[in-house]
Amino acid sequence: MTSHNGRPPFRADxxxxxxxxxxxxxxxxxxxxxxxxxxxxxxxxxxxxxxVVRLQEDAGLQVVTDGxxxxxxxxxxxVERLEGLEIRPAIFRFHDEHGHEQDFTAPYAAAKVRRVQxxxxxxxxxxxxxxxxxxxxxxxxxxxxxxxxxxDFAAAEAYDSAESLFADLTAAYRAEIADLVAAGCRYLQFxxxxxxMLCDPAIRDQVKAVGQDPDALVGLYIxxxxxxxxxxxxxxxxxxxxxxxxxxxxxxxEGGYESVAGRFFGETDVNHFLLEYDTDRAGDFQPLxxxxxxxxxxxxxxxxxxxxxxxxxxxxxxxxxxxxHIDLGQLALGPQCGFASTVAGNPVTEEIERAKLARIxxxxxxxxx
Numbered sequence: 001m002t003s004h005n006g007r008p009p010f011r012a013d014x015x016x017x018x019x020x021x022x023x024x025x026x027x028x029x030x031x032x033x034x035x036x037x038x039x040x041x042x043x044x045x046x047x048x049x050x051x052v053v054r055l056q057e058d059a060g061l062q063v064v065t066d067g068x069x070x071x072x073x074x075x076x077x078x079v080e081r082l083e084g085l086e087i088r089p090a091i092f093r094f095h096d097e098h099g100h101e102q103d104f105t106a107p108y109a110a111a112k113v114r115r116v117q118x119x120x121x122x123x124x125x126x127x128x129x130x131x132x133x134x135x136x137x138x139x140x141x142x143x144x145x146x147x148x149x150x151x152d153f154a155a156a157e158a159y160d161s162a163e164s165l166f167a168d169l170t171a172a173y174r175a176e177i178a179d180l181v182a183a184g185c186r187y188l189q190f191x192x193x194x195x196x197m198l199c200d201p202a203i204r205d206q207v208k209a210v211g212q213d214p215d216a217l218v219g220l221y222i223x224x225x226x227x228x229x230x231x232x233x234x235x236x237x238x239x240x241x242x243x244x245x246x247x248x249x250x251x252x253x254e255g256g257y258e259s260v261a262g263r264f265f266g267e268t269d270v271n272h273f274l275l276e277y278d279t280d281r282a283g284d285f286q287p288l289x290x291x292x293x294x295x296x297x298x299x300x301x302x303x304x305x306x307x308x309x310x311x312x313x314x315x316x317x318x319x320x321x322x323x324x325h326i327d328l329g330q331l332a333l334g335p336q337c338g339f340a341s342t343v344a345g346n347p348v349t350e351e352i353e354r355a356k357l358a359r360i361x362x363x364x365x366x367x368x369x
Contacts, residue, residue: 004294008272008332009134009187009237010063012364013298015274016138016189016241017074017338018055018067019345019353024048028072028343045069046126053131055354060361063187064133066123073342074191075107075140081119082172084111084158090148091210106148109165111158113145115172124185136187137180141240142169142224147194147217151210166224173228181236188232189239189274195221196242196276199259199283218260226269239298241274243337244282256283261290272296277318278303278336288326297326300336302360307352315363333364 020028027044030036049066056064071077079085090106120137127135146153146162159165177188195218197203204214229238242257242264257264257275265273265287273291276282277300291297301318302310315333322331339346339353348356 004271004292004296006294007296007330008239008274008298010061011332011368012061012361013063013274013332013334014056014061014065014357014360015243015300015304015335015338016065016068016136016191017340018052018065018069019340019348019350020067020069020343021048021051021350024069025343049126050130053127053133055350056357057131057133059354059357061357062133063136064127064131065136065138066127068138068338068340070123074138074338075144076342078119078140079107079145081115081117082113083116084109084113085145086110088149091150091152091206107145108149108152109145109154109158111155113158113165113168113172115175118179119172119176121176121179121183124180124183128184134187135185136189137185138189138191138241139173139176141190141192141194141221142166142173142228143192143194143217143221145169147197147221150207150212162220166220166227170224170227174231177229177232181233186235187237187239188229189241190225190228190270191241191243192221192225193243195260195264196244196257199257200244218263222264222267226267229269237272238270239272239274240268240270241337242276244276257287258283261287265290265295266292270295272298272332274298274300274334276300276336277322278305282336285322285325288322291326291330293327293330296330296332297322298332298334300334302333302335302356304335304337304339304348304353304356305346307348309352309355309359312359312363312366315359316367319363319367328368333360333367335360 027041031041049069052067053064085107087105088108124135124137154165198214198218207214272295275297299322301315
C-alpha cells in the first residue's frame with residue numbers, strides 16, 4: 001500500500017460527481033428507450049465532460065473528474081461491467097427531515113463476480129487527454145455490493161458467505177486499480193456509504209433485525225478496502241469518501257462518526273478521508289482526534305444539496321473548530337458529497353455548483369495560503 005504523508009493531495013478538493021447538463025440527461029433518457037445510437041451517446045458524453053473539466057479548471061481546482069458523466073449512478077457502470085451482478089431493491093430507503101421517502105436499488109451477486117473488462121480505465125484515459133490538472137477516479141467501495149441488501153446479497157449457489165464474495169470482488173478491484181495506475185492515475189477515491197450508515201443507531205437496529213452484526217460489518221468492510229488497495233504503489237493517493245447517502249437532496253442516515261472512528265480511521269490503509277460535515281446530522285469534530293498523524297481529512301463543509309453559498313468566514317471558522325481535534329496541516333476543504341450521485345442530480349443549479357467549487361478554492365487559499 002502507498003505510504004501516507006499526513007495530508008490530502010490538494011487543499012481544495014471535491015467528491016467527484018457533478019450536475020449533468022440537460023443534453024446529457026436527455027441522452028441517458030433516450031438510451032434507456034433505445035432512441036439513440038451508442039456512438040452518438042458517447043459523443044454527447046465527451047462534449048459534456050470537456051465542458052465540465054473546464055468548469056473545474058475555471059473554478060481554480062487542481063484536481064478534476066469527469067463528473068461521473070459516463071455513469072447513471074455512482075455505482076451503476078461498475079455493476080454493469082462486472083460479470084455476475086444484477087440489480088434488485090435495497091432494504092433501506094432515502095428520506096429527509098420532512099418525512100419524504102424514496103426507494104432505491106442495489107447490486108446483487110446472481111453468479112460469481114469477475115472483472116472481464118476495464119471498469120473505469122476509459123474514464124481516466126479521456127480525462128487525462130483533456131486537462132493538465134490531476135485526474136481523479138472514483139470507485140464505489142466494496143461494501144456497496146453487499147450492504148444495501150445486507151443478509152440477502154448473493155445467490156446461494158454463487159456465494160455462501162460475504163467473505164467469499166469479497167475475495168472475488170477485491171481481486172477485481174486490484175486488477176482494475178493496476179490498470180488505472182498503469183494508465184497514469186495517481187489519485188483514487190472510494191465512495192464508502194455503508195460504514196457511515198453504520199454510525200446511525202436506527203440503521204444499526206435495522207441491520208440487527210436481518211441477523212447481521214453492525215460492528216462485524218465495519219470490520220468486514222475495512223478488510224475489503226485494505227485487500228482492494230494492498231498493491232497500490234507509492235505515489236498514488238487513495239482517499240475514502242464517507243457518505244450518508246445522496247439522492248435528489250435526500251439522505252440515508254445520520255449520526256456522527258464517533259462509533260466507528262477509532263477503527264475506521266486507524267485501520268483503513270488509505271491516505272485520507274473525505275468527510276461530510278455540512279449539517280448537524282454529521283455530528284461534531286471530536287471523532288477527528290482518532291485520525292492518525294500520517295493520514296489527512298478533507299472537511300466536507302460546503303453543501304452540495306443546498307443552494308445557499310457558504311461564506312469564506314464560515315468555512316474559516318469551522319475549519320478552526322476542527323483544529324481543536326486535528327492538526328491544520330492534515331486538513332483540506334471540499335463539499336460534503338458530490339452534486340449528482342445519479343443522473344437526476346441535487347436540487348441546485350450549475351451556477352450554484354460553479355460558485356461553490358470556486359468558494360472552496362477561495363477559502364482554501366485564505367486558510368492555507
